[in-house]
Amino acid sequence: MESQPPKFADASQAAKLISQLGDTFAVVQNPSYVFPPYAIYALASPKTELADGLLAVVMDMDGTTTTTETLCTGALDAMVRRFSGGEDAAATPALDIERDYPHIIGNSTTRHVEYLVRTYGDRFVPDALCRHFIAAVAWTLAHSLEPARAREAANALRSQGLAELLNDPRFETLCATMKENSADETIAARIDQLATSYRACLRMDSVTDRVRIGIEVYYQRYHESLRHIAARHGNRDRNAPPPIEPMPGIGVALALLKGWLGEDAASLGDLLAAHLRSMSDEREDAIAAGIKRLPRLGAHFAAHPVKIGLVTSSIAAEAEIVLSEVFAVIRREIDRWPLPQARRQRLKEQFAHPDMVYDARITASDASEIRLKPHRDLYAIALHDMGITPDQFQRVAGFEDSESGIIAMRAAGISLCCALPFAMTRNHRFEAATQLCAGGMPEVILLKNLFLP
Numbered sequence: 001m002e003s004q005p006p007k008f009a010d011a012s013q014a015a016k017l018i019s020q021l022g023d024t025f026a027v028v029q030n031p032s033y034v035f036p037p038y039a040i041y042a043l044a045s046p047k048t049e050l051a052d053g054l055l056a057v058v059m060d061m062d063g064t065t066t067t068t069e070t071l072c073t074g075a076l077d078a079m080v081r082r083f084s085g086g087e088d089a090a091a092t093p094a095l096d097i098e099r100d101y102p103h104i105i106g107n108s109t110t111r112h113v114e115y116l117v118r119t120y121g122d123r124f125v126p127d128a129l130c131r132h133f134i135a136a137v138a139w140t141l142a143h144s145l146e147p148a149r150a151r152e153a154a155n156a157l158r159s160q161g162l163a164e165l166l167n168d169p170r171f172e173t174l175c176a177t178m179k180e181n182s183a184d185e186t187i188a189a190r191i192d193q194l195a196t197s198y199r200a201c202l203r204m205d206s207v208t209d210r211v212r213i214g215i216e217v218y219y220q221r222y223h224e225s226l227r228h229i230a231a232r233h234g235n236r237d238r239n240a241p242p243p244i245e246p247m248p249g250i251g252v253a254l255a256l257l258k259g260w261l262g263e264d265a266a267s268l269g270d271l272l273a274a275h276l277r278s279m280s281d282e283r284e285d286a287i288a289a290g291i292k293r294l295p296r297l298g299a300h301f302a303a304h305p306v307k308i309g310l311v312t313s314s315i316a317a318e319a320e321i322v323l324s325e326v327f328a329v330i331r332r333e334i335d336r337w338p339l340p341q342a343r344r345q346r347l348k349e350q351f352a353h354p355d356m357v358y359d360a361r362i363t364a365s366d367a368s369e370i371r372l373k374p375h376r377d378l379y380a381i382a383l384h385d386m387g388i389t390p391d392q393f394q395r396v397a398g399f400e401d402s403e404s405g406i407i408a409m410r411a412a413g414i415s416l417c418c419a420l421p422f423a424m425t426r427n428h429r430f431e432a433a434t435q436l437c438a439g440g441m442p443e444v445i446l447l448k449n450l451f452l453p
Helices: 011-019 069-083 097-104 109-123 126-143 147-159 163-167 169-180 187-201 207-232 250-257 262-279 284-303 316-334 341-350 377-385 390-395 403-411 440-446
Strands: 025-029 038-042 056-060 307-311 360-362 396-400 416-419
Touching: 025 403, 038 403, 056 377, 069 097, 069 109, 069 126, 069 207, 097 109, 109 207, 126 147, 126 169, 126 187, 126 207, 147 163, 147 207, 163 169, 163 187, 169 187, 207 316, 250 262, 250 284, 250 316, 250 440, 262 284, 262 440, 284 440, 307 377, 316 341, 360 377, 377 403, 390 396, 396 403, 403 416
Parallel strands: 056 307, 056 396, 307 360, 396 416
Antiparallel strands: 025 038
């Protein structure tokens, strides 16, 4: 029987216990309001090939499966503008892709907002913070995507010294007006009146205060965009570019891994190759060899379908809207795939809903905001929900577009972690990745053979 580790240890004993867990460790910072300031995780031993076969795949949503990172970064940009006394729609972005994007993609919302508060806080105007905080909470109480988000918004008011606002008839009228008509011309005046009354009560001096205020303004802007997308779902001009799209090749990858293509996968070789050529500069002979392998790859997964887990730091309601839009686009893409009509029809039925594709969908609603990436919790939950035990982790491949996501995977015990950087994450550091595929899923399929021997 294995001896149990002690419940308590001094620094020397703790160091010895930690050293037994592995050779490489990640130091993960916690939000400023959490003790201790950081956590230390042992990282799974790296693998670049799955010698025992592929049993399961876990992948990120924003940036790996879809293009929603533009909505998230846009909401963060709007938050900085608003707090600086500006407007949302200025021609020049407030944030810098090279300097800021590595810090605002891939982590929790708290970590993103905390970075921006520390970086741009000297520009913030107190009156603007107060006005936009009140407006954001009122909007969330009127239009919340899920009840937990509304509770968090109300708690933010209380924690920042504005508890009385919740019982103010003027605030109740503001919420009711927003719910009935967000374009009502009286809304701005109502917000200004409340901000004048409560400005002196608002706690906004510390980084923690401003982060909590910023989170509410971020969510209001992001959720406003998602509600607009959801309202137009199914009624959009089919010739107009969709606001949210799947990343190149993701539909083919999901169908291939589930075993739904069989040897017909060969017919999609030119489509994958076109994506790959547009994303990276690869040798034509390597691409041709990958296309030749597709029939065998399709047949293999038809006989051995793979479990797929989706992991995101978005809350469940956000993920539902995003995936509904993404799957609608994938179904339209399938209409253009060079496959027999019967196969296309069957695939569209199989992509009718995300639950038909994913064996697990893990969101921020399944964990606390303080335990999101780069903490391991979301990926550990996904592995558990799919029934993957630690002795099977060497048969799992993980796909992420961000440094934080890769660290979370390795910390959860996944040895083969593939980074799929795109324009917004190209400046991330991917030392923890065991594979780097700038050509995205098309490269993983055509050139890496999905990491099978």
